[in-house]
Structures are given as structure tokens and as C-alpha cells.
Amino acid sequence: MNESSEAIELQGQCLCGAVTVKATPVRPHIEACHCDMCRRWGGIAFAGVQCAQNVEFTGEEHIGRYASSDWAERGFCKKCGTNLFYRFVPADNYSLLAGLFDNDATGGLTLGEQIFIDEKPGWYDFAQDTPQKTGAEVVAEAKAVGFSFD
Numbered sequence: 033m034n035e036s037s038e039a040i041e042l043q044g045q046c047l048c049g050a051v052t053v054k055a056t057p058v059r060p061h062i063e064a065c066h067c068d069m070c071r072r073w074g075g076i077a078f079a080g081v082q083c084a085q086n087v088e089f090t091g092e093e094h095i096g097r098y099a100s101s102d103w104a105e106r107g108f109c110k111k112c113g114t115n116l117f118y119r120f121v122p123a124d125n126y127s128l129l130a131g132l133f134d135n136d137a138t139g140g141l142t143l144g145e146q147i148f149i150d151e152k153p154g155w156y157d158f159a160q161d162t163p164q165k166t167g168a169e170v171v172a173e174a175k176a177v178g179f180s181f182d
């Protein structure tokens with residue numbers, strides 16, 4: 033698949049297989065978030081695929097949900113600890129971890145954007161040349177379309 037709007041169905045699972053997911057991206061690329069919270073959560077930048085509500089889990093009873101802020105929750109498998117998603121609660125927007133999907137199942141999705149670039153530490157850099165936004169820019173954009181973080 034490519035950058036067209038043709039629907040891609042992704043299939044993935046956690047490390048132990050207790051949770052599986054089928055999802056259709058709403059944006060046909062992978063987004064990286066370098067913020068301090070994502071890095072603490074996953075060890076390095078978060079790499080996610082925005083799927084909005086086009087997400088179907090099996091093994092829902094094994095999914096733990098941690099409210100990491102007033103507007104976001106982060107999901108993980110309670111059996112094996114695999115991180116599953118970031119959900120922006122006000123928009124009910126699931127961003128699934130790209131690592132859940134087999135390489136050949138991501139339909140050639142590529143890294144398309146990096147956010148919170150101002151919080152990225154110096155000890156890694158992604159080689160891809162993508163658009164980058166600071167945390168302030170991301171927050172300003174979300175506020176511009178009506179979301180509030182106070």
C-alpha cells in the first residue's frame with residue numbers, strides 16, 4: 033500500500049498473544065512522540081499509528097488502562113506488559129503502537145511525523161527526514177480545534 037487513502041487493515045498482537053487487535057489507520061503513516069512521558073513509558077520514542085475508533089480488540093479483559101493525564105490513557109497487556117496504545121480521550125482517538133504489527137502487515141507505512149521534538153534527548157536520532165513539531169506547537173494545534181488541557 034502507499035500514501036493513498038485506500039483503507040489498510042492492520043492486524044497485531046501483544047507479546048503473549050492474550051490481546052489481539054485489528055485496526056484501520058486514519059492517517060497512513062507512523063508518528064513518533066519524543067515527549068518525556070512516552071519515553072519513560074516505552075524506553076524510547078513512542079511510534080504510533082492513529083486509528084481513531086477503527087480499533088477492534090480481542091482479549092479486552094487482559095487490557096490495563098492507565099490514565100497518564102486528564103486527557104489521555106495508555107493501554108497495556110496485563111499478562112505480558114506489552115504497551116498497546118495511547119488514547120486521546122476527548123477525541124476517543126486510539127494511537128496503536130506500530131510495534132504490535134508484523135512488518136509485512138503495516139502495508140509499507142513509513143515514519144511521517146515527529147512530535148515533541150524539543151523533548152528528545154541527545155542519545156538517539158531518527159534518520160528519516162520528517163516534519164517535526166515542538167510540544168508547544170502540538171498543544172497549540174489541539175487548542176485551535178477546540179481541545180482544552182487545563
Ligand SMILES: [Zn+2]
Nearest residue numbers: 046048109112
Ligand atoms: Zn500479552
Ligand SMILES: [Zn+2]
Nearest residue numbers: 065066067070
Ligand atoms: Zn508523548
